[in-house]
Amino acid sequence: MALVEIKNLNKSFGSNHVLRGIDFTVEQGEVVCVIGPSGSGKSTLLRCVNLLEQPQEGQVFVRGEEITDRDCHLDAARQQIGMVFQQFNLFPHLSVLQNCTVAQITVLKRKQAHAEQIARANLERVGLSEKVTAYPAQLSGGQMQRVAIARALSMDPALMLFDEPTSALDPELVGDVLTVMRKLALDGMTMLVVTHEMAFAREVADRVVFMDGGVIVEQGPPADVIGNPQHQRTRTFLRRVL
Numbered sequence: 675m676a677l678v679e680i681k682n683l684n685k686s687f688g689s690n691h692v693l694r695g696i697d698f699t700v701e702q703g704e705v706v707c708v709i710g711p712s713g714s715g716k717s718t719l720l721r722c723v724n725l726l727e728q729p730q731e732g733q734v735f736v737r738g739e740e741i742t743d744r745d746c747h748l749d750a751a752r753q754q755i756g757m758v759f760q761q762f763n764l765f766p767h768l769s770v771l772q773n774c775t776v777a778q779i780t781v782l783k784r785k786q787a788h789a790e791q792i793a794r795a796n797l798e799r800v801g802l803s804e805k806v807t808a809y810p811a812q813l814s815g816g817q818m819q820r821v822a823i824a825r826a827l828s829m830d831p832a833l834m835l836f837d838e839p840t841s842a843l844d845p846e847l848v849g850d851v852l853t854v855m856r857k858l859a860l861d862g863m864t865m866l867v868v869t870h871e872m873a874f875a876r877e878v879a880d881r882v883v884f885m886d887g888g889v890i891v892e893q894g895p896p897a898d899v900i901g902n903p904q905h906q907r908t909r910t911f912l913r914r915v916l
């Protein structure tokens with residue numbers, strides 16, 4: 675059974691038909707990178723996977739459970755999905771450690787000591803053990819994004835969604851975040867990553883999905899989609915970003 679299965683997903687904002695019948699799966703342990711021009715619907719697709727956006731038509735299944743079903747326990751389904759945004763979205767008034775424990779305590783009902791233990795382990799995983807008492811304002815963008823990753827991991831997600839996680843970073847800070855993501859992939863985490871980092875997609879993705887105009891134009895191994903694209907739209911896009 676696929677970890678995520680999407681069938682005939684359609685999403686409009688007013689008269690703007692943004693996702694036009696997307697069919698798509700993510701298998702357990704797979705790393706899928708989504709590429710495509712700005713405005714093609716990549717973020718909307720990602721946000722439909724955990725129903726931050728409600729599609730007008732189509733179905734989203736997580737581990738076989740239809741989360742687009744009205745009777746679905748959405749919070750339980752969402753707990754299985756971690757999300758990392760371009761703009762970190764850390765709580766500014768909480769320390770790094772508290773940022774990584776608050777949802778564990780309030781949502782998963784973990785005891786504080788247990789939550790802290792898990793948070794510390796994940797902060798070590800992203801190379802930030804020495805920053806547990808710092809506040810977000812004291813961190814670089816790359817460090818904030820690594821805290822956001824540790825925070826998501828602390829919820830034990832089955833799937834991690836990344837929406838252009840390095841796009842807001844100064845170029846010299848991008849590498850640290852990509853290194854953490856590469857390590858996560860090697861650890862077997864299932865990941866759906868919207869990115870403009872073609873070298874990362876080429877190296878780490880099991881599959882690359884090229885979107886344009888709200889449809890999947892082509893998908894396959896990176897060596898095919900990036901290395902030898904079959905569609906003119908893919909070639910035009912890659913010529914611009916490579």
Ligand code: ADP
Pocket residue numbers: 687690692710711712713714715716717718719
């Ligand atoms: P991408 O991530 O590929 O750049 P998006 O999914 O963000 O594309 O956006 C696709 C289209 O949907 C764009 O035309 C954008 O303006 C529109 N859109 C996205 N989110 C909203 C929203 N919350 N309200 C209205 N329009 C939106």
Ligand code: MG
Pocket residue numbers: 716717718838
């Ligand atoms: Mg986007």
